[in-house]
Amino acid sequence: MHNRFGIKDFLVVVLLLAILGTQWLSMIQRDRQWPVLQSVAEQVRSLDDRMATIEARLAKGVPMSPSAAVPSDSRATLPAHDESWARPGVPVNWQPEPSFSNDPSKVPGFKVGGEWVEVFEGQPQKLVPYLYADVYGNRVLDRVCEGLGAFDPKTMQLVGVLADAWQIDPDGRWIRVHINPRAKFSDGHPVTAEDVRWTYEDFILNENIEADRTRSIVADVLDGVKVIEERTIEFGFKDALFSNILMALGEPILPKHYYAQFEPAQINQATGLLMGSGPFMMEQRAASPSELASQWTPGNDVVLVRNPNWWVGRAPIERQRFKVIKDDLARLVAYDNNEASMVLPTSPQFNALLRDRADFEKTNYALKWVNMRSGYSFIAWQCGPRGETGKLTPFSDVRVRKAMTLLLDREKMIRDIWDGIGLVAKGPFNPESPASDPSLSPLPFDPPAGMELLKAAGWIDRNQDGLLENDKGEKFGFEYTYATGGEISERIARFVADSYRKAGIEVTTRPIDWARYQDLLKSRDFDAITLAWSANSPESDPRQTYHSESMAKGRDNFSQWSSPEADTLIEKGRRTMDPATRMLVWHELERVIADGQPYTFIRVAPWLRLIKRDFGNVRMYKTGLSPEEYFFVGPTSSAAPGT
């Protein structure tokens, strides 16, 4: 009995293990300190360098104040730009120098420094341009990378960012772009035409890199990218379309000297290889293939730091952090606990906060506005033969489709389902976009008119059973398809089914896995399906969804709506290079679509954002938000409210 393993022995073993454990943990801790020490050393070095430059400048007697230097003012008064790079005979479109839309340094209370914390609702997997697979990747990318052009936050016109001028072929077959000579990447390398060519030809179009999503779009329209001289590049297009210009100017430009040192396989596998010319840059950088281990990986906060070399100006905020909190309530609590600067509330959360806390807006901005990125939700009606059965649905009759819209009280839907937040949608174009005609209003909720239309189409309650029948005695019934997994979509389904049952229409609901939605849309195997589109720019090519040629199986006109009038307008619009004329065409198209009602447009979803008043210069733009303009005021101050 003496050599048995007793409690004392057990305690000794546990103690030993604990000592070994702490030893091991402290070794981990040592390791954690290394990168910090190294980055501190690096910062000291770069500060030293900058000090040396400043001292050298001082010694030369260069004026220190930016207003005294006047490089930008003199540029404006220059008699003429150098246009030797341009094709002769085609007008050059010079762009204003990029700058803040609203200069933060002119706002009272301006300060430099501080940290901005945003919350993601899901885990981003990859922060590599063109390879990321979720919206979060896009949100980070927007702060780090720049394209040749972008939409102006105030006017929504396409303006130059990296490009300071361009020439567009009057026939729309090419665009020649001149890159701003001041533009440089965050490591100080200038942005050149070769970087642009490399981004398109050796990154996006490289079969070894998993950028299929962008590649399929670019390969379809791009007909070569030519370097003309160091800062001039020319895109050729296979067809003359307005969307080519957006494609050529909108995609982020990558630094070749950085990405080319990695093999395609390394880029495919990377999680945080992100570098660009924008206002912020990744804190964790892998400068070369040997440092791949130091890149950002999922599970950690994404941290961006101010790009000290940003060629446009200087973002006031020092760091931007992105956390992941998946639960709705936890997200709001974290925001309340001051662990986040901005949060995207749900509609009920937004209203409840404003209602229950009288002083909420004293310490928070509660922003609600429709901008170019606001999406819309709709029900698509099957206008052609349904999928494999090939049977025509009742919705092949335009009167029925119109009646369906008239019978659905969308205002009430928005009130009941989204807590009153949202606008009734009227068509495919965002109401804030110039492509949408402000004089057009959505079809009203008018059940008598709807019943009248159904009667005209032959759907009458013939045997007094409360249900509609046609002259062959067939009942009016349809299947309503929606995606599983969301409380909102369940409630929409119930509301839609109830509304139509009241009118004597039989509705069966059919919940479908989101992963199967694509297949279902492609095979047209549905009567009515609900979806939401989101937008990234004020206009997109309507050909994919509304042209009768896109009705072929597999393409995106899944409601199989065909209208010769719409086809003509679409063809005309997408070949009109002048934006103002094109908008008039889109206005007309919007009317034709409203007349044809292939979709019942339900709701335009405004952006909802809660932002702490610890930040200044917070403004709602037509393009969204511009966090690079914000500055940190400090928790005690109450800054002037944004407009």
Added chain:
Amino acid sequence: MLPYISRRLLFMIPTLIGMTLMVYLLIALAPGGFSASASAAAGGGSPAGGDPRIAEAKFRDRFLLDEPVLVQYGRWLTRVFPVKFGARAQIDSTGERIYPPAELPPMLAVAEWGNAASIVRVNEACAVAAGAFVAAESGDPRRAQFRQLTREAKAAREAYVGALAHLRIALAEYATATQQEVLVDHRGELPGSQLGGLRLDAASPAWPAVSKSAATAGEAFVRASAARAALEASFESTPFEQAGVGIIPGVLSIGSPDLGWSRTKNRPVGSLILEALPITLLINVVAFPLIYLVSIPTGMLAAARRGSLFDVISGGVFIALWSIPVVWAGVLAVGFLASNQYLGLFPVAGLHATESSSMAFLPHFGAEGFERGWLLDLGWHLVLPVVCLVYAGFAVLSRQTRAAMLDNFNADYVRTAKAKGVSRRDIVLRHVFRNSLLPLITMFVSIFPAMLSGSVVVEKIFSVPGMGSLMLEAISLHDAEIMLANTVMIGCVSLMALLLADILYALADPRVSYA
């Protein structure tokens, strides 16, 4: 004992194969099948130009979706199975495997198209391409060569697959035009098996379209075969290090499993699991001992004082806890314990505070009083998730212990011990408890795989990026690769745990033996 263990280990192989085959078939038979995750990953939307059927064919070829399910399963199994046959894969700089280039889909063989000649031409072209390939000296140039050839072979293959789809469509249209009844599949193409039944009439006005398309496809086939041959030659020059250990060169080798590439996340499955698993393990390694430390003593005490106030209260409390849904408890914990509006005692989400990377490691007293340090910060973040994981587990384990102990209290040997005058303490701890261990071992075995799979609800509420959330996302997006990798992992662990339980039985109870 050893023969028994090795027999059990060998039986695991067919069991695992059966399990994965089941899961594979389930995924394949589910609506949408394997293409669902791929098309979800492609983000929807079809290219604006060209025939969508051709784009679809290219897409299906890219992910090799046209092969029969069992062939696909076989390919997956050879990747995962540690014993490999045939040419060894190579490992690129990122640790991913590179396999020999895949076979091309066969060209539709019809004598009228001069296919016999074209087979000769294909062989010729392949021989020329392979012969023309000269491997660079070594190292980087050879790898660059391989990458360039991969790019070319991919482009050529895509062109060929497109041309082939075009030919199938042309044939289907020809069949309709000449009013022949053949089966056309749901994509409006002619399946290869139907070709034999098709009457080919060169005089028909619909024929030129077919022959033109066939000529294009033939050319594309020759080019794609040549590009593939060149790539194969480059592959054989081993630009990268070979994977695994060779047993018989070119025939048999042993290598680690390749878990594949997640299409929805666009990342290797192996690294996804390596990120999620430690987090889940960390939480469970804290949680499970806690359950055992609380419920076993309570169960013992309740059994020893059966019917006492303690027995009733502990039983009641545990059952009450057990019946609280985790979703509700988690939300309440976040709303009241974590919110600064109420108590604000604990952090809301995640495993580390924002500033934790600049913290010292151990708690200490610094310039600003007590600083909790990195380790304590982690513990502090773990409190709520761990509490939510454990509270429901108390009831089952403590009731189990109590029941097992009560059984033994009534046994003869206890009466004998009492009669001998053994102290009550010794009876409970040395005799009854040791004999009540068997059911606890069984419980532990069933808990072990659960430790790896993580808790979906807790992970979502507290934003913990563990295995539970990974699996949940994989299932909702039909990501087959992640689901299968997880099945293999959980399967292996479960089988090992069962074996471990059997061994532990033998150790705990001398009556059990596997001789």
